[in-house]
Amino acid sequence: MENKKNFFHLHLISDSTGETLISAGRAASVQFQGSTAVEHVYPLVRNRKQLLSVLEAIDRQPGIVLYTLVDQELSHLVDMRCREIGTPSVNVLEPVIATFQTYLGSPSRRRVGAQHDLDESYFARMDALNFTMDHDDGQLPEDYDQADVVLVGISRTSKTPTSIYLANRGIKTANMPIVVGAELPQSLLQASRPLVVGLIATTERISQVRENRELGTTQGFDRRYYTDRATIQEELKHARTLCARHGWPIIDVTRRSIEETAAAIVALRDKLR
Numbered sequence: 001m002e003n004k005k006n007f008f009h010l011h012l013i014s015d016s017t018g019e020t021l022i023s024a025g026r027a028a029s030v031q032f033q034g035s036t037a038v039e040h041v042y043p044l045v046r047n048r049k050q051l052l053s054v055l056e057a058i059d060r061q062p063g064i065v066l067y068t069l070v071d072q073e074l075s076h077l078v079d080m081r082c083r084e085i086g087t088p089s090v091n092v093l094e095p096v097i098a099t100f101q102t103y104l105g106s107p108s109r110r111r112v113g114a115q116h117d118l119d120e121s122y123f124a125r126m127d128a129l130n131f132t133m134d135h136d137d138g139q140l141p142e143d144y145d146q147a148d149v150v151l152v153g154i155s156r157t158s159k160t161p162t163s164i165y166l167a168n169r170g171i172k173t174a175n176m177p178i179v180v181g182a183e184l185p186q187s188l189l190q191a192s193r194p195l196v197v198g199l200i201a202t203t204e205r206i207s208q209v210r211e212n213r214e215l216g217t218t219q220g221f222d223r224r225y226y227t228d229r230a231t232i233q234e235e236l237k238h239a240r241t242l243c244a245r246h247g248w249p250i251i252d253v254t255r256r257s258i259e260e261t262a263a264a265i266v267a268l269r270d271k272l273r
Helices: 018-027 049-059 073-084 092-105 120-134 141-146 157-169 203-212 223-227 229-246 257-273
Strands: 007-014 034-044 064-068 089-091 149-153 171-176 195-200 251-254
Touching: 007 018, 007 049, 007 157, 018 195, 034 049, 049 073, 049 149, 064 073, 064 120, 073 089, 092 229, 120 141, 120 157, 120 171, 141 171, 149 157, 149 203, 157 171, 157 223, 171 229, 203 223, 203 229, 251 257
Parallel strands: 007 034, 007 064, 064 089, 149 171, 149 195, 195 251
Antiparallel strands: none
8 A cells, every 4th residue: 555645744843842742752653654744843832832832833833742741731732733733743752651540649740841950960961972072083092991891893884973872872972993904002001990882884884974075185095995895894894803702792783873873882881880
């Protein structure tokens, strides 16, 4: 059976940043091949005037409405107006909050933006992000024993984006490139605190990513050498040997998203604690 719609409007209404809704909406929409979501994000909607303006926009381009509004009066207004328009609406957090209330036996605080409090965990994430940005691509290796995780791998194995994702979870992450003929710093080999993880991918994947990358005009740079598959195979062999020598676990990122790679690293940390 063919899809009825090639695209649809996805309206995301939040009284906070909208991150929760964006994640939920995308997680659901990718399950429907052949239909593309046109996202309309409305963050920081906290009063009736703001919401009425949003509802007018939905009336002009009806579609699926997902929302996270703590104020129950605003929630009721969304549901009522969507019924009038004839478009579905879902309060994404309400079933979860209801389950928590039933299990815990107490009502929720119903506080807007509570997940973004400037608490200890928030400042830990900011500290981790600062550390990670300062220790990208082999910078400041003398600090490696302050890291929670150090990622090693040849060029184009997603070390930097994975490091940043982990930092957003409060994990101080450094990354170090593995280059054939270059020694790894003693500060890494002697570090006792961090979990060191090697990232690899298939030769084909790395070659493809390197070919698509916009490269600078560094003097003496040989693009053919950088994308040559035989050369990449040697680089990967060298990386595997180093990781085996030092007992570092290896994760193949070929078919993993950044989020999946990060989850595997977190699981390794939990397992080795």
